[in-house]
Amino acid sequence: MKLKTMLMMGAAASLAAPMATAQDMANTVTFVSWGGAYQASQINAYTIPYRDANPDVTIVWDESSPEAVARMRAMFEADNVTWDLVDVVAADAIRLCDEGLAMEIDHDAILAAGDDGTPATEDFGDLIVSDCFIPQIVYSTTNGYRTDVAAWEGRVPEDVCALFDTEAFPGTRTLERRPINNLEWALLCDGVAMEDIYDTLETEDGINRAFAMLDTIKDDTLWWTSAAEAIQFMADGEAVMGSSYNGRLFSAIVEQDQPIEMLWDAQVFDLDGWIIPEGLPEDRLSRVEDFLFFATDTQRLADQAAYISYGPARISSAPLVGTHAELGVEMAPHMPTNPANSERVIVFNYLWWADYRDDLDARFQAWLSR
């Protein structure tokens, strides 16, 4: 019954949308996403209902989001853009928008208002970090730890600085093999106030401070490059604590029942959402806009949370977040945006990292290889 209502609502919404008529829309479109559980949640929450309402539409998925920026650059150089809708993290959306590879959009014009009538720009609020970006979820990079480490003698990590406390919490850590997040945590645990982190990192001393802090755990750390690796390290017992995406940790803890616990302290919020490639032909563009209008409305964003523990980007979706589609677990407590989880949050500074990334990356790699 509920599903049916939902579908009807979806159909009604797409009919009501002030869009081109169905004949003008392309029927085959290529969406780009991350594969795995995340893409599955998008299929379940967005494209299955959309295709029920538009049976003629064929959606081809390309799992190239991790290298979306490079691929899109290559496509534009070859002047042959085959993608219609691309799921990227906010930083990539900003980069693509700056380079003119992503289309600037008028959020209020092409996105549905919230179910309470709030205009899209207000419903998404600050999460619209770029004129090209249509936010979809809030996820976070945060830490987890094993619950069965004998050497900890019953101590339980309470904040992120447990990462750097090898005396109380001995064992191998696992952190991402890039400077982002690690430098922030290092400074935070070295006593820098949350709001001063990026200012501190702009100074030579600040950077040295961060690396000095990381030095204390350098030999105890396995560096991961894909979030799944981090989970694997912790699940195998290769690492006793470390960072990953909260959705991955959720699936390890709740779905796979691993002896791992979340450490929400100082989680780093990040966003993921859609961008439309610049210069799409009219028919493909109108199909994509039609889909977006449907797939980013309040209900659809809330539906996605039934499949993965990422917070919906619309304020209006939050009350609609229900239970896990298969496990029946209440999802709200597992969302990064849940007040209990977000007492202390680092807001990832995209613009700052866009500037300092190359330098700090070179320094970080040099530091690693030493």
Next chain:
Amino acid sequence: MSDATAGNLSQAAAEARREDAAQTGPMLAADGRPLKRSLNRALRAQKLRALALIAPLLIFLLVTFVAPILDMLFRSVENQIVSETLPRTVIALDGWDATDLPDDATYAALAHDFKEAAERRIHTRLGSRLNYEATGLSSIFRRSGRGIDGVGEPYADQFAALDPAWEEPATWIALMADPDWISEQADWLEAAQDTPEPAFRLVPGIADVLPETTDAYRSFARTIQTTGRTPESPLTKEPWATVYLALYRDLSGATGADIGAYSGPGATRLQTAADAVAGFETIPLRDAFAEVADGWVQMPVWTTIQTFSDPYTAGYFLAAVDLQLTPQGIEQVEDNQRIYLTLFKRTMVLSLTIMGLCVILGYPIAYLLSNLPMRTSNMLLILVLLPFWTSLLVRTSAWKVLLQQQGVINDLLVWIGLVGDDARLTMINNQTGTVVAMTHILLPFMILPLYSVMKTIPPSYVRAAKSLGATNWTAFWRVYFPQSVPGIGAGCILVFILSIGYYITPEIVGGRTGIFISNRIAFHISDSLNWGLAAALGSILLALVLVLYWLYDKIVGIDNVKLG
């Protein structure tokens, strides 16, 4: 055959021989042409046929192999983005002595360049490019894209206040545009607009009257005609604020404009404006830019633009060997940022180690294979090839399971009691992991050439050596081994070249210390998007391989390489 004919024939043959002997010039064919030419002609058809047969492969290789390599080489030095995005600024900076901030004319040039770039949305790309060289430029460029109008707006406002006509597109069109173009453009606007928009043309002579304004206006007209989802017409659009800046500069005499010579449409309005500009409220351009982004009144951005204004740069190559181009010349980058030389060295050392291990492990196996009866050796060869049929990722991940601290080998060692539970060996996520996994993966590339060479060494050589009194070892070392060297050479070249470019396996099992230079190339290709640096690193890698190949040829001789 009668005796008479036989006699005649032998006589003729003798004569022919005499003729041949007497001939001193080039050999002639039966038809009197030089024999060489006839031969060439006969061979040409054959050569063309051969060429036709290899043509598909040749074209395929050119397109998929040679072209990308050339493109990579080109990208590693290409730097036209600076002079293409900021053409006027680059010219203005030519000859700037870099001791103090540049003059007003340079700032004006920057304003015009930047406005056009921002409209074309290519300014951030240049920002990212220059950010590779000097941190912070990216955000200066990104911010300036939004604020650049602020530089010209005071002038736009004052001209509008002086005479509202300056706000009218028609005023500008009458002043700047070629009358023929105006009518073409008007026709186009009225028509369905499905033909290409006629490109903007200047009225002849105006460039002498208002040099900077003309340039800025043309830039404006051409840009709006060619960008955006629906191109716009200069007939209906007010010029950018920067055009008013140019007009002010022309009228105030900063550019050598010659207003008096002008008598075309709006000559009086122009003259009035020229008389009025002296009373305009102005702020120095430098300060205006400081408003846009304070980076513009600091030296680094200017020195960086000047240093990298050449269409070709050695910057990427320098960066690839931990050097950098500064206004003072080439310098080493700071110690804490040096990584590439370390990585190159590590890639070389580990590749050589892997190659050596492959020889040590592969040689006995290949020897055994080549000396077994056909049926058994085929069976074993299939086992050798088996890893090829498994996905690289699966194999590499299997090594993870085996080697990790909670892995099979460590469990076994702990169970036996060789290693304490708290002192498990670290065999993965370091160089050991890379070496072990890659040796395993590349071993077949060593065994196969070795095997195919060893199979061609008849057992009689070793027997001969033994019958001549050589011990088993001497027979092997003096007789068998030298003949298997071509196989070792081929295997080593294969393994080394493959391993030097490997990145998936080091990425997965290499951890912090076991990654290769290729991992950085991959990073710059797909993550940091610094393709120029990636191309430079790739070119250096290519050059290294070629140098090693050349060395190998010098020392061992490339004709000594056999694949079977």
Next chain:
Amino acid sequence: MNGEWGLPSDTQDTFVSFDRVQKSYDGETLVVKDLNLDIGKGEFLTMLGPSGSGKTTCLMMLAGFETATHGEILLDSRPINNIPPHKRGIGMVFQNYALFPHMTVAENLSFPLEVRKIGKSEREAKVMRALDMVQMGDFGGRRPAQLSGGQQQRIALARALVFEPELVLMDEPLGALDKQLRETLQFEITKLAHRLGITVVYVTHDQTEALTMSDRVAVFDDGRIQQLDAPDVLYEQPQNSFVAQFIGENNTLTGRVAEMHADMCVVRLDDGELIDAVPVNVSAVGDRTQVSIRPERVEMNKDRLAPDAHTLKAEVLEFIYMGDIYRTRLRVAGHENFVVKTRNAPDQPRLKPGERIEIGWHPQDCRALDA
């Protein structure tokens, strides 16, 4: 026949001796069956036989590359079963020469001397001498690949001789050469072997080679020595029908022994005709036998035969002019491949196909062998 082949009584000491040697590769069949063979010092002995007859295996056991499954091999009355090949001091020449391709000719020759730790100057002298011995003195600096087949074989020979072994084994060394070169080298090898006084064991499947070069020839078949004799004895007095057929050309007629005398027997051929023969390995009247007669011993002129000799009727099927001889194929006693060779002489008739003639032979030229 029990496979006991000792030395002819007039030769010197035994140098190599196979004593009840057996060899099996798979544990099921014997490749060499109970081999007993004595080879005298300085003898040139050839092992001749079809491929798979066990001759090469015998050679390899002697060289030490194969071990005997059973039995003992003695070299100079020392058992050598447990001596590795490189300590046996036996020179060997291989079918494909086995010259080390990565060494020059001189280095190849120097190799056996180096492993024997002989000083450089002495080595050079010996190499030079060995090269001169095979008339290859100018080729020391070349690589084997730059030499012709015949030249390579000379070098291989020189290399096998350079360290002055007393025993040299040759495994079909001339197999890959053309006929003319082969004949030259056959002559040279025998001459050299005799001049140096070395013992040579030579393996070949070419019977002409065996006959022209050897002091004695051991004919191998089915893992056994079928006959070991001097070439002329082997040819003229084959001991069984395998040897008779394997060595030279041979006419065979089948039948049963009809009469048995001391040194003669009469054989009734399968079509009922009677012929005379020397009984070799038939023992009683009624035994089945193959009678063997060489083509050049068939007589077509009745006047030359004894008056009471048995003759056979024959029909000419083919007459071939071969220059020095005529070769006539006849149908005799139901066999169509009976060949007669006659010398090209003025008194010899040139027969025409279809002619009917009568043939006969001296009884001692016709041997009744096993069936």
